Amino acid sequence: MAVSHSVDVLVVGGGPVGACAAALLAGRAGDGIGEPPGVALLEPQRPAWPDREEEADLRVFAFSRASERILASAGAWEAVAGHRVSPYERMHVWHADEAPDSKSALTFDAAEAGEPNLGYIIENRLVQAALLAAFEERGGYVASGTLISLEVGRERVRVVTSCGVFDARLVIGADGARSSVRDAVGIRAESVDYQQRGLVAVVATERPHARTAWQRFLPSGTLAFLPLADGTSSIVWSTDADEVARLLAADADAFAGALDAASDGVLGRTHLRSARQAFPLQRLSAERYVAERVALIGDAAHVVHPLAGQGVNLGLLDAACLAETILAARSQREDPGALRVLRRYERWRRSENELMSAAIDAFNRFLAHGAGPLARLAQRGLGIVNRSQELKAVFIRRALGLTGELPAAARAKG
Secondary structure (H helix, E strand, O other): OOOOEEEEEEOOOOHHHHHHHHHHHHOOOOOOOOOOOOEEEEOOOOOOOOOOOOOOOOEEEEOOOHHHHHHHOOOOHHHHHOOOOOOEEEEEEEEEEOOOOOOOOOEHHHHHHHHOEEEEEEEEEHHHHHHHHHHHOOOEEOOOOOEEEEEOOOOOEEEOOOEEEEEEEEEEOOOOOOOHHHHHHOOOOOEEEEEEEEEEEEEEOOOOOOOOEEEEOOOOOEEEEEEOOOEOOOOOEEHHHHHHHHHHHHOHHHHHHHHHHHHOOOOOOOOOOOOOOEEHHHHHEOOEEOOOOOEEOOHHHHEEEHHHHHHHHHHHHHHHHHHHHHHOOOOHHOOOOOHHHHHHHHHHHHHHHHHHHEEEEEHHHHOOOOOHOOOOOOHHHHHHHHOHHHHHHHHHHHHHHOOOOOOOHHHOOO
């Protein structure tokens, strides 16, 4: 089969993380990448731009300050912010053994950190659509198709897809936890099944959400209410698979009753406003993030439990770090697909991602499911943190994505 497209970089997967990497690379015309046909992106299901009158996407994410800056660098933030974006100013976290207003509950407030908010709740398809549009505006090419196979050569990668054959100097795998790119180059991934599912839905609440993200640790998992712009809330309920099956099968009134009990009525009575969806929960870590002429980002490299809302933020940091590494290599006339270059990205991101994954896993183990002395100590720790402004400041900066070795795209423009 003859080559249909010859490009510098092919990104496989056009979700927010892959589209962000593509837009960051395509935005640097004159660096040898970003000038057509510099960057192409393979995505089989491009979303339509969401209409303001449509129901909210069930998939929403909490985007940090670092992610906001990365989206701005990618040319997408203005379009995102002009739509139905919900900034949240507080987080309130408590354990099922305590009342929501007890001294053991933990509250983060943006004002304490001198920030206008703690981040934004945004629909997945809105971010994806804005990034793909920004990518095309910068000269990128979006191909509608799926990966069939790839063959890594000494200087190029031959990629066979359902829409033609690509010849690329570098392939970026941004195609999710079941990454075909990762499998094609023989990178193994260690995964842990949490034996849970995450249930998402949109609900109306008796009391206003007060631009607050509410989270309760339960004996069987976690329940979060994420504030949406129209006053409703997106719930993310992580619990045992059997319980999720019962919640999906329950009628709207029975579901609302179960939700009211699980939330301890923190926002009053709830009313289901959407369909319900569920997805399996796992922890995944690829043994390597890179191979010769191939790099993995986002869920293709690592998957974390959703209780801290950090998955997409970690992925966007991957995208920005990889783009910065590639462009720096090109400025020094290095081959951006060479393994020695890609390992710089891997060293940059792997330790940060593994640290965050381990921390989230510990929260899930000791706060959502724990019993015994360690679990009780972790529960008391919420109150200890809440009484310490210094500790709270550390947690807030981490949640905002303002700690660690940040890429230029994630740093404040001075």
